[in-house]
Amino acid sequence: CDFVHLIITNNTSPLKNISPCRSQMTVRLLATYADVLKIKVPFKASDIPKAREVPLEWLTQPFRLPDNIMRPEPDYFTAPFDKSKVDFFLIDDKDTFFPPSTRNRIVYYIMTRCPYYKEDRLEKDKTGIKRLLNNGTYTSAYPLHDVSVIFMHFNLLNLYHLYKYWAGFLCFYKEQPLNLIKKYYGEKIGIYFAWLGFYTEMLFFAAVMGVICFVYGVLSYEDNITSKEICDPDIGGMIVMCPLCDKKCSYWKLNSTCLSSWQSHLFDNEGTVFFAMFMGIWVTLFLEFWKRRQARLEYEWDLVDFEEEQQQLQIRPEYELKCTGRRLNRITSLKQSSIGLSPSLSLFCQTCLIVACIMGVIAYRLAVYAAFASVMKDSPTSKIQLVGSLITPQLATSVTASCINFVIILILNFLYEHVAIWITDMEIPKTHLEYENKLTMKMFMFQFVNYYSSCFYVAFFKGKFVGYPGNYTYMFGKWSKLRNEECAPGGCLIELTTQLLIVMAGKQMVGNVQEALLPLLRNWWGSRKGRSHPESTYSRWEQDHDLQNFSQFGLFYEYLEMVIQFGFITLFVASFPLAPLLALFNNILEVRVDAWKFTTQFRRPVAAKARNIGAWEEILNVVAILSVVTNAFIVAFTSDMIPRLVYLYAYHTGSKATMRGYIDNSLSFYNISQIPDANLPEAGENPSWYRDYRYPPGHEKQYTHTMQFWHILAAKLAFIIIMEHVVFVVKFFVAWLIPDVPAEVKARIKRERFLVQEYLHNYEVEKLKMQLSQSFCLSTETASLLPSSPSKHQVLSECI
Structure with missing residues (x-):
């Protein structure tokens, strides 16, 4: 038999630091509960021949781990264990027949159903270690890591192998020992790392294509006639533009945006359209290939017939404590508490929070822009020397506003987390699975608004509802003095790129520091007294007790972090083709940081089963579909691609198609004397240009949109329809062509x-x-x- 450790620290007993309770679990007890849980065990060695080796398989040899680490157990056919048919199964060694994760799960199953007694009376319906932990009877309950000397007899040094081949940072280019992870931590954690590893592998192809598109933008740098005209002192230097805000903003010359127009060309070029369509297809391939990989893992890990009925029938202690109403459960035939808060009230609270956050982010950005414009109005056409680069006031405003916005995002993220948990607790979900699913949807919705709202504003709202001189539009009316922002002559794409880069890179840096540094500092602080004791008195269970507790939300936050990143590289990737490259570098580090935390900084979690990644799969599908729409709109309305193409093929002058004269064609003339004095700067030159397609003063249709404006709008809508239909047709064809479950x-x-x-x-x-x-x-x-x-x-x- 094997020794299974369950450490329980009783905070109500005078013997607070009790020694570990080593319960000797016999083979008969293991067999009994393996029968109850229908755990699959081998009954026959697999007779299916292995796949033939690929001729170029030697190329992947440096990335592979030793065969005994990747496949710690032979390949067997399995069947649900039946105690009455013990001789039917292949039992070579009774002591190692059940893997550590299975033993872990059996102990947890027993403890969650063990009845406890109160001093005054017996309550048979009050059972389980979860309730005792929840009401404070015990402070913690956890299995020990397999580093005790007793496990060396059974050759179960799984943690050592995981630390050596998985958690080591020098193994960043190696594959993950997924079977060993599953064997030690259980299928639920194994599925997460399988998904994270597969996602990282697929990011490599998106990163390569993004780098190619960026290199194309660099190589075509000198062919950018539009930027040359903007930077030309005889063209852009002679055009004085209208103020970008009321009173505080001054007149500015067009060549002051020279740097931003060159930067915009790196991402706003012909390759952008191709890359946006490629990412729409890449998302489909990623999801379809993951379904195949997941189906293969389901079979290899004996999860094909696994149902989550036990999780669905396991009542949360908070549910029975807070709910007093009772109703009959049709499945268990037992009376259970009725639900607390109405879901409609929860949805109403979420909607109010989301609307408030969106309006707050937009108002914040307008206020920050006006403040920076007021500071820089004394030098409207000046340029600031910073780290060897010339940065215009507009770009400086965008960068600083994005940084401040990122700080606010971190603060709101902390608040959103508590609000989502509070609302979910008020709903009083019945089971842990239901609680996790509800919290997942709320947290993702809050995080979606928090991280993406500023990007959506820059991409789809900034510069779209500006009006024209003398008739500008305001966010909350003229009394607010918050005039809607305008885009630079090169479009808002470079600002979207800046916003995306700062928020995405900042989130990844802060997340990695938190994940690597905080557990280390907390463990050091908690184990100061324990480390002063001799090793003989500093027992294994005390060492594990000093580690961080892996809560039920541990995997939830890991998934949430990666799904938010997935949204960045899909929803707005047309504005920043290098986003997949940043995500690739982050995920390579993320895998090893998470592995290091699991093996050295966290207590060993209770093993749990899961067939798939749960509700996150549906969220990824929704984001994938939404990404096609957002990227089509970014190319059409945020970038300057469509207006340039319309001018090139319909409005250019001369026998040869060229972009010369595009800047002059994209600007409209206005009589500055017609602007109210309250909206004019205190002093300045006499401007007469603004970015729009409107008839000049004196025309019978003055200040109304020209026919070119409607041609461009029609071209944008046509492009959106064509791109969406092409990508969706390819997506659905690929999804139909690739079966979810491999034929093998x-x-x-x-x-x-x-x-x-x-x-x-x-x-x-x-x-x-x-x-x-x-x-x-x-x-x-x-x-x-x-x-x-x-x-x-x-x-x-x-x-x-």
Whole structure:
């Protein structure tokens, strides 16, 4: 038998620091609960031949781990364990027949259903260690890490192998030992790291394509005629533009945006359209290939027939404590508490918070822009020297506003987390699975608004509802003095790129520091007293107690971090093709940081099963569909691609198609004397240009949109329709073409079910023959007392 450790620190007992309770779990007890939980165990070695080696497989050899680490166990056909058919299964060693994660889960299953007693009376319906932890009877309960000397006898040094081949930062280019992770931590954690590793692998292809598009922008840098005209002192230097805000903003020359126009060309070029379409197809390939990988893991980890009924029927202690109403559960035939807060009230609270946050972010950005414009109005056309680069006031405003916005995002993120948990607690979900699903949707919705609202504003609202000089539009009316922002002549794409880069990179840096530094500091602070004791008195359970507790939300936050990153590289990737490259570098580090935390900084979590990544899969599908729409709108309305193409093929002058004259064509003339004095700067030059397509003063349709404006709008809408239909058709075709479950896995599942049925049939037949034979032989003993006869001799010979 094996020693299974369950450490429980009682804070109500005078013996607060009790020694570890080492319960000797016999093979019979293991077999009993393995039968109850229907745990699959091997009954026959797999006879399906392995796939043929790829001729170029030697190229991947440097990225592979030793075979005994990647496949710690042979390949078997498995079937649900049945205690009455022990000799049917392949049991070579009773002590190591059940892996550590299975033993872990069996102990947890027993403890969650063990009844406890109160001093005054017996309450049979009050059971489980969860309730005792929740009401404060015990402070903690956790399994120990496998580093005790006793486990060396059974060759179960799984933690050592995980630390060496998985958590080491020098192994960043190696594959993950997923089977070993599953064996030690359970299937739920194993599925997370399998998904994270697969996501990182797929990011490599998106990163390569993004780098190619960026290199194309660099190589075509000198062919950018539009930026040359803006920077030309005889063209852009002679155009004085209208103020970008009321009173506080001054006149500015067009060539002051020279640097931002060159920077915009790096991301706003012909390659942007191709990359946006590529990412729409990449998302589909990622999700479809992950379904295939997930189906393969389901089979290899015996999760094909796994149902989460046990999780669905496991009542949360908070549910029974807070709910007093009772109703009959049709599944368990037991009376259970009724739900507390109405879901509609929760949805109303979420909607109010989301609307308030969106309006607050927009008002914040307008106020910051006006403040910076007021500071810089004394030098409207000046340029600031910073780190060897020329930065215009507009770019400086965008960068600083994005940085301040990121700080606010971190603060709101902290508040959103508590609000989401509070609302979910008020709903009083019945089971842990229901609680996790509800919290997942709320947290993602809050995080979606928090991280993406500023990007959505820059991409789809800034510069779209400005009006024109003398008739500007305001966010909350003229009394607010918050005039809607305008885009630079090169469009708002460079500002969206800046916003995306700062928020995404900042989130990744802060997240990595928090994940690596905070657990280390907390563990050091908590183990100061323990480390002063000799090793003989600083027991294993005390060392594990000083580690950080891996809560039920541990994987939830890991998934949330990666899904938010997935949104950055898909929803707005048309504005920043290098986003997948940043995500790739972050995820390579993320895998090793998480592995290091699990092996050295966290207590060993209770093993749990899960077939897939849960509600996150549906969220990824929604983000994937939404990303096609957002990228199409970014190319059409945020970038300057469509207006340039319309000018190139419809409005250019001369026999040869060229972009010369585009800047002059994209600006409109206005009589500055018609602007109210309250909106004009205190002093300045006499401007007459603004960015729009409107008729000049004196025309019968003065200040109304020209026909070119409607041509460009029609071209934008046509591009959106064409791009969405092309990408969606390819997406659906790829999704139809690639089956969710590989044919090989389907064949193995069918063969395994066939073998289970056949072997069980043969087993039962042989068992029945043996029973009948024994019974028949007993009857012949009586027949032997009878007189001799031919039939008697025949019966005795058959018995023999």
